[in-house]
Amino acid sequence: MNCPHAAAARAAEADRSAGAITIDPMVQDLDGETARLREAGVLARIELLGVPAWTVTRHAEARQLLVDQRLVKDIEAWELWRTGVVTRAWPLIGMIDAGRSMFTVDGAEHRRLRTKTSQALTPRRLEAIRPAIEKFTDELLDNLEAARDANGVVDLKAVFAQPLPMKVVGMLMGVDEAQHPMLTRQYKAFFSMLTPQEERLKLLADLDVFYTDLVREKTAHPTDDLTSALILAEEGGEPLTEEEVVGNLKAMVAAGHETTIGLILNAVRALLAHPDQLAKVLAGEVGWDAVVEETLRWDTPTTHLLMRFATEDITVGDTVIRKGEGVVISYRAIGRDTGQHGEDADAFDITRPTRNRHMTFGHGPHICPGAALSRVEAGIALPALFGRFPGLRLAIPDAEITKLPVMTQNDMAAFPVLLG
């Protein structure tokens, strides 16, 4: 039937999506794409593999939206999902429909799911695991020389930046070392856009079995780790269900692993590309914490965070996010916000006065519970690496570093270095 109202509605919708920026699954020009998103405005209309959404590109407005209770994580609030336009055949669905956990619920339920985890990850509590992180770091650095090929080249990602966060989050959550290579392989396939969706759904199902078995094992024999603490937690409220413990466990492993790899590698890359700044750090003129914060701002481990949904119309400037629409937070664009960081926001500068005033860990109730942990990890890994290998350098030109085809994370395939 050709009802004129429907036609008008379709035209309005087409108009709304006109000029939408297509996010490139192959990540061929991340800086160009980030600049285009920022030029498109405070709220940019984007398309993620054919699925339309809004994205926030500015620090100030993102800060507001991240505490706006009209935006929720519950996928059932998404019109495109409820009406069956988006299904589990969409390759990014695993970023949103990840099971019940602190990552997917809001309000009082969210506090109930999250409290134990955030309490375990305070800077004070983390002091207790600092020696273990230092030990992992030293052991991995011991392996670097032996891992060099005939030309003296070693992949700093495979041998150092990737195993370290896995060891740390594995120790924290009580995941056996023998399983780490499997988890690394599965998450690599999960995030890569080259993985066929059937395969991704299969690996997510396999991971669910793995984590459920682990939670059952810890339920029978609790140990001294956060997974056991989540199982035993009761404080006043309801204890967490098995599904909730599994959800939190997989969120912790996925997040703690993937994002910290990016932080460590991006910091090394930025320093090698800015030798004057590296020299200041090595001379003790600028602290390693400044390197960590400026890397978080300038080269965010998370490019886009999917997704929140509007439960009412929300007006931002002259744009209305309609009830049922999806909102992405584009942390890379936000880190480059000239309104927040000045006209030179695209430059890496560890002495920048606003280097700590980034929002890379988010804001509001869902702010990254692992923020302090990742700062401790990078704060140990970076000085230890450059302390052991002060002549560290890239084995290929920086421009030849290959980005992985990952839409949401800032991920490189490898980081070949010479140890100097």
Ligand code: STR
């Ligand atoms: C990956 C798949 C899964 O099983 C569970 C989660 C929940 C936490 C998510 C994670 C996801 C993807 C990466 C995220 C992480 C929280 C922080 C991390 C989004 C969907 C970031 O990149 C910020």
